[in-house]
Amino acid sequence: MKEITADQLRKLYIDFFVSKGHKQISGASLIPENDPTVLFTTAGMHPLVPYILGAEHPAGTRLTDYQKCIRTGDIDSVGDPHHLTFFEMLGNWSLGDYFKKEMIGYSFEFLTKVLGIPVDRLSVTVFEGDAEVPRDEEAAARWIELGIDPSHVYYMPREDNWWGPAGETGPCGPDSEMFFDTGRPACGPDCKPGCKCGKYFEIWNDVFMQYRKESDGTYHEMARKCIDTGMGIERTVAVLQGKKSVYETEVFQPIIHKIEELSGRKYGENEEDDISIRIISDHIRTSVFILGDQKAIAPSNVGQGYILRRLIRRAVRHGKKIGIDHAFLSSLADVVLSLYSAPYPELEEHREFIHEELLKEEEKFSQTLTKGEKEFEKMLPNLMKGNSRVISGRLAFKLYDTYGFPIELTTELAAEHGFTVDIDGFHAAFEKHQELSRAGAEQQFKGGLADHSEQTTALHTATHLLHAALRRVLGTHVGQKGSNITAERLRFDFTHPEPMTKEQIQEVEDLVNDAIKRDLTVTCETMSLEDARNSGAIAFFDSKYGEMVKVYTIGDFSKEVCGGPHVTHTGDMGHFHILKEQSSSAGVRRIKAVLEK
Numbered sequence: 001m002k003e004i005t006a007d008q009l010r011k012l013y014i015d016f017f018v019s020k021g022h023k024q025i026s027g028a029s030l031i032p033e034n035d036p037t038v039l040f041t042t043a044g045m046h047p048l049v050p051y052i053l054g055a056e057h058p059a060g061t062r063l064t065d066y067q068k069c070i071r072t073g074d075i076d077s078v079g080d081p082h083h084l085t086f087f088e089m090l091g092n093w094s095l096g097d098y099f100k101k102e103m104i105g106y107s108f109e110f111l112t113k114v115l116g117i118p119v120d121r122l123s124v125t126v127f128e129g130d131a132e133v134p135r136d137e138e139a140a141a142r143w144i145e146l147g148i149d150p151s152h153v154y155y156m157p158r159e160d161n162w163w164g165p166a167g168e169t170g171p172c173g174p175d176s177e178m179f180f181d182t183g184r185p186a187c188g189p190d191c192k193p194g195c196k197c198g199k200y201f202e203i204w205n206d207v208f209m210q211y212r213k214e215s216d217g218t219y220h221e222m223a224r225k226c227i228d229t230g231m232g233i234e235r236t237v238a239v240l241q242g243k244k245s246v247y248e249t250e251v252f253q254p255i256i257h258k259i260e261e262l263s264g265r266k267y268g269e270n271e272e273d274d275i276s277i278r279i280i281s282d283h284i285r286t287s288v289f290i291l292g293d294q295k296a297i298a299p300s301n302v303g304q305g306y307i308l309r310r311l312i313r314r315a316v317r318h319g320k321k322i323g324i325d326h327a328f329l330s331s332l333a334d335v336v337l338s339l340y341s342a343p344y345p346e347l348e349e350h351r352e353f354i355h356e357e358l359l360k361e362e363e364k365f366s367q368t369l370t371k372g373e374k375e376f377e378k379m380l381p382n383l384m385k386g387n388s389r390v391i392s393g394r395l396a397f398k399l400y401d402t403y404g405f406p407i408e409l410t411t412e413l414a415a416e417h418g419f420t421v422d423i424d425g426f427h428a429a430f431e432k433h434q435e436l437s438r439a440g441a442e443q444q445f446k447g448g449l450a451d452h453s454e455q456t457t458a459l460h461t462a463t464h465l466l467h468a469a470l471r472r473v474l475g476t477h478v479g480q481k482g483s484n485i486t487a488e489r490l491r492f493d494f495t496h497p498e499p500m501t502k503e504q505i506q507e508v509e510d511l512v513n514d515a516i517k518r519d520l521t522v523t524c525e526t527m528s529l530e531d532a533r534n535s536g537a538i539a540f541f542d543s544k545y546g547e548m549v550k551v552y553t554i555g556d557f558s559k560e561v562c563g564g565p566h567v568t569h570t571g572d573m574g575h576f577h578i579l580k581e582q583s584s585s586a587g588v589r590r591i592k593a594v595l596e597k
Contacts, residue, residue, distance in 0.1 A: 001115070001116045001117055001118065001121075001240065002115060002116040002240065003240060003241050003242070004115065004237065004240045004241070005237065005250055006088070006233050006234070006237050006249070006250065006251050007342075007343070009090070009233055009236060009237055009240070010066050010088070010090065010233060010343060012114055012115070013064070013066070013090045013110070013231065014064055014065075014066065014090075016106075016110050016114055017062075017064035017092045017106070018064065020062070020106060021062050022062040022063055022064040022092055023059040023060055023062065023063055023064070023547075023548075024063075024064055024065060024547075025057075025059050025063050025064070025065045025547060026065065026547060027044075027065050027066055027067040027068060028041055028046075028047035028067065029041065029293055029294045029295050030068055030069075030070055030289060030290060030293045030295075030304075031293060031294075031295045031297065031304060031482055032046060032047070033047070033483065033563070039070075039072065039303055039304050039307060040069070040070035040071070040072065040304065040307075041067065041068070041069055041070070042069055042070070042071050043067070043069055043089055043091075043230055044065065044066075044067040044069070044089040044090070044091030044228075044230050045091065045093070045207075045228045045230065046067075046069075047067070047563075048063070048093060048228070050563060050564065050565065051093075051095055052093070052095065052171055052209060052226050052228065053170060053171060054224070055563075055564060055565070057095060058526040058548035058549055058550050059547065059548050060095075060548075061094065061095045061096055061097040062092075062093070062094060062095075062097055062098075063092065063093045063095070064090075064091065064092040064093070065090075065091060066088055066089070066090050066091075066233070066343070067088070067089045067090075067091060068086065068088060068289055068293075068344065069086070069087055069088070069089050070085055070086050070087075070286060070289070070290070070307075071085065071087075072085060072307050075307075075310065075311070075314075078278065078279055078282045078283070079275040079276075079278050079279045080275075080278070081244065081245035081246075081247060081278070082245065082246070083282075084234060084246065084282055085282055085283070085286045085311065086282070086285050086286035086289050087232050087233070087234050087235075088232070088233040088234065089230050089231070089232060089233070090230070090231040090232075090233060091228070091229055091230050091231070092106075092227070092229050093226065093227060093228055093229070094226060094227035095224075095226055096224040096225065096226060098227065099208065099210070099225050099227065100138055100139055100142065100208050100210075100227075101138075101142055103206050103208070103227045103229070104139060104142040104143060104146065104176065104206065105142070105146065107178060107204060107206055107229070108143070108146045108147070108148075111178065111203075111204070112147075115240060117180065117240075119147050119148065119149075120149065120152075120181075121180055121181045121183075122148060122152065122178060122179070122180065122181070123148075123152040123153075123154065123178075123179045123181060123192075123193050123200060124143050124148060124152065124153055124154070124176055124177065124178050124179065124193075125153075125154045125155075125156045125160060125161050125176065125177045125179070125193050125194070126139040126140045126143075126153065126154070126155055126156070126161060126174065126176050127139075127155070127156065127158070127161040127162060127174030127175070127176075128155035128156055128157055128161070129155075130157070130158055132217075132218075132219050133174070133211060133219050135155060136161075136174045136176070136208075139174070139176045139208070140153050140155070143176070154192050154193055156193075156194065160177075160194055161174055161175050161176070161177065162174055162175065163175050163207040163209070163228070164207075164209065164213075165212075165213050168213075168215070169212070169213050169214060169215050170212060170213060171209040171211070171212055171222065171226065172209060172211050172212070172213050172219075173207060173208045173209040173210045173211050173225075174207075174208055174210075175205055175206060175207040175208065176205070176206045176208070177193065177202055177204070177205045177206075178202070178203055178204040178205070178206075179193040179200040179201060179202050179203065180200070180201045180203050180239045181199065181200060182198065182199055182200070182201055182239070183199075184197070184198055184199045185199070186199055187199065201235065201238075201239050202235070203231060203232075203235060203236045203239055204229065204230070204231045204236075205229060205230050205231075206227065206229045207227070207228040207229065207230075208225070208227065209222070209225060209226040209227070209228065210222060210225045233251075234246040234249065234251055237249050237250075237251065247278055247281065251339070252281050252285075254335050254338070254339060255280075255281045255284065255285065255332060255335050255336065255339075256277055256281055258331065258332055258335050259277050259280055259281065259322075259324075259332065260277075262319075262324050262328050262331070262332075263277075263319070263322040263323050263324050264323060265277070265322045265323065273322050275318075276318035276319075276321050276322045277318075277322065279314060279315065279318045280315045280318050280319055280332070283311040283312070283314055283315040284315055284329055284332040284333060284336060285336050286311055287308060287311050287312050287315070287329070287333075287358065288333050288336040288337065288340075288347065288354055289336075289340075289344075289347070290304065290307075290308045290311075291308070291350060291353060291354040291357050291358070292337075292344070292346055292347035292349075292350040292351075292353075292354050293346065293350075294346050294540075295481055295482050296350055296353055296481075297585075298357050298585045298586065299312060299357060299360075299361045299364075300585060305585070309361065312329065312358065312361045312362070312365070313361070313365045313368075313404055315329060316329070316362055316365050317406050317408075321408070327359055327362045327363070328362075329358040329359075329361075329362060330355050330358050330359055333354050333355060333358055337351060337354070365404070368403060368404045368405070369405070369409065371403060372399055372403040372404065372405030372409070373405075373409075373413065375399060375403055375405070376399065376405070376410065376413050379395065380417060383417075383419065384417075389418055389419050389420065390419065390420050390421070390422050391410070391414050391419050391420070391421045391422065392422050392425055393421070393422040393423070393424065393425020393426035393427070393428060393429050394425060394429055396410045396421050396422070396423075396425070396426040396429075397425075397426050397429035397430055397433070400426075400430075401433065407421070407423070407426055411423075453487055455487040455488070455595075456485050456486070456487055456565075457565045457566065457567055458567055458572075458573045458574065458595055459485045459487075459489070459490040459595060460485055460490075460564070460565060460566060461522065461554070461566045461567045461570065461573065462490055462512065462573060462576055462593065462595055463480075463483050463485070463490055463492050464552065464554060464558045464560050464562070464566075465511075465512045465515050465516070465554065465557065465558055465570070465576070466490075466492055466508065466512055466576075466591065466593065467480055467492070467494070467538070467558065467560065468511075468515075468554075468557055468558035468560075469507075469508045469511035469512050469515075470494055470496075470508055471538075472511060473504050473507050473508050473511070474496055474500070474504065477495060477496070478494050478495060478496055479494060479495045479538075479540050480492070480493070480494055480540055481493040481494055481495060481584070481588050488594065489579070489592055489593065489594045490592070490593050490594075491590060491591070491592050492590070492591045492592075492593070493584045493588055493589070493590050494588065494589055494590075494591070495587060495588060495589075496587075496588075496589045497587055499581065499582075499583070499589070500581050500589065505578055505581055508578065509576060509577065509578050512576040513575060513576050515554065515555065515557045515558075515570060516570045516571065516573050516574070516575075516576060517571075518555065518570070519569050519570055519571030520554050520555025520556075520557060520569060520570045521554075521555060521568070521569050522552060522553070522554050522555075522566050522567055522568055522569060522570065523552070523553050524550055524551070524552050524553075524564070524566070525550070525551050525553070526548050526549070526550055526551075527548065527549065527551060528547065528548060528549070529547060529549050529561065532549055532551045532561050535551065535559070536559055537551045537553075537559045537560055537561050538559065538560045538561065539560070539561035549561045550562060550563060550564065552564070552566050554570065555570075573595055574595035574596055574597045575595065575596045575597075576593060576594075576595055577593060577594050577595075577596055578591055578592070578593045579592045579593060579594060580592045
């Protein structure tokens with residue numbers, strides 16, 4: 001078996017699928033485009049959902065890429081040897097091209113021939129079937145035909161081996177997951193892939209989108225079947241290098257060495273210190289990628305900016321726990337930049353912004369801690385009046401949730417005044433808060449990644465008209481920094497240094513409505529990004545050389561690179577009305593607007 005680095009794996013994977021007729025496409029921003037259902041891009045397939053649903057991709061029907069991803073549901077689990085918030089996902093897609101037989105063949109070839117994994121160290125899972133959809137005998141038979149021992153093929157239920165649909169209806173299907181046997185002893189007779197004992201390590205997942213779920217709950221086979229796969233770079237590299245944890249690989253070791261240098265602590269000597277070191281390592285990597293994204297998010301109290309703030313502050317707090325008593329994140333950011341600037345050149349472009357924002361946030365957090373101490377002092381007189389010398393978990397959680405005041409510091413301050421803290425009560429309040437957050441996130445995700453209704457399609461087209469109008473009224477320095485569309489409204493962030501005047505807002509509104517009234521035709525052409533820019537199309541991102549993109553032209557008014565969807569002409573969109581213009585972050589303004597019928 002070959003010992004392969006993250007950089008080597010990234011190249012081997014892309015080269016392999018390009019050799020199989022796939023086009024390499026650029027990974028997307030961490031901030032999903034026009035998708036209100038999730039805060040971050042959570043998987044390689046996330047930006048490709050419209051194409052899986054049937055839209056034509058400009059690069060064709062066979063695609064491959066590496067994608068930066070963030071999952072925030074487990075932030076508070078980071079610190080153990082396995083959880084990460086940021087990770088890289090390798091993926092390949094077939095959009096109505098090849099299907100199950102070919103994909104399982106590609107997976108087997110890549111794992112055994114390219115990566116050199118012995119066949120007897122591989123196990124796979126397939127869908128066991130249920131009342132709605134039959135058992136996936138085809139996938140099982142293909143694996144066995146290729147050389148996987150039948151005893152290494154496991155049939156698993158829907159919760160383990162099924163994907164989708166993204167919303168309540170739409171494409172979905174069984175999947176087949178591949179596991180590496182680490183050689184550890186089985187934990188018991190029922191030990192199998194998916195077991196938490198660590199014997200089996202998942203490295204790849206092939207999703208076979210062969211069904212469509214209808215609104216009545218039934219499933220029908222689709223004529224146009226798709227493939228979506230995902231391989232996590234960090235986890236796979238750890239397996240190939242024989243490491244017990246991703247934190248032992250070259251992806252994290254340089255960051256950990258720098259933390260050791262700054263703190264004087266040694267990784268691997270004390271579990272409590274190790275937890276803090278892993279938290280700092282993960283959170284600084286994720287923070288650098290959010291700050292250095294094409295859309296350059298800054299810390300704030302809402303959305304992606306709030307997650308970023310949490311990550312930075314949690315890293316700082318754990319820095320203090322291991323003895324780092326000065327601003328230190330900037331020096332760690334340099335290590336991350338040295339590791340990732342080659343595959344992700346946008347990081348180097350935002351180097352100055354990354355450093356500035358990390359330093360500002362560290363200073364702000366220092367002020368927050370001072371403010372939290374003052375709030376605690378305010379609470380003291382009432383606490384002293386009572387008979388109990390225990391601070392309730394609810395109160396401790398309020399300090400944490402409202403003021404960002406860490407529970408450890410509340411406990412320290414309490415002890416100085418002869419109090420203890422109801423830690424169990426704090427954790428109960430914390431758990432309740434997490435459950436509510438998770439429920440909210442699940443509800444968001446349930447809405448689906450692919451709401452291409454008539455309303456959202458019209459609003460998407462309206463963002464192009466708005467963008468063009470803003471550039472006419474304010475100047476060509478205006479550039480899109482992000483957009484978020486629901487069925488009710490659009491939200492559009494753009495670069496501009498100062499608030500718009502009432503007159504400017506009115507002029508923009510009038511220009512958009514005039515374009516709508518003129519019933520302009522919307523056309524789409526496929527061309528390379530270079531040709532798109534040469535033709536005058538607006539494009540605020542880079543891509544692989546020669547990569548094909550879609551250019552949407554709206555009459556004589558707007559020409560922009562975009563993935564869609566759009567109306568065919570503007571006449572029926574409705575009356576455009578700007579509800580609010582406000583600051584989003586430094587140098588970025590935000591407009592909320594609606595289309596009134």
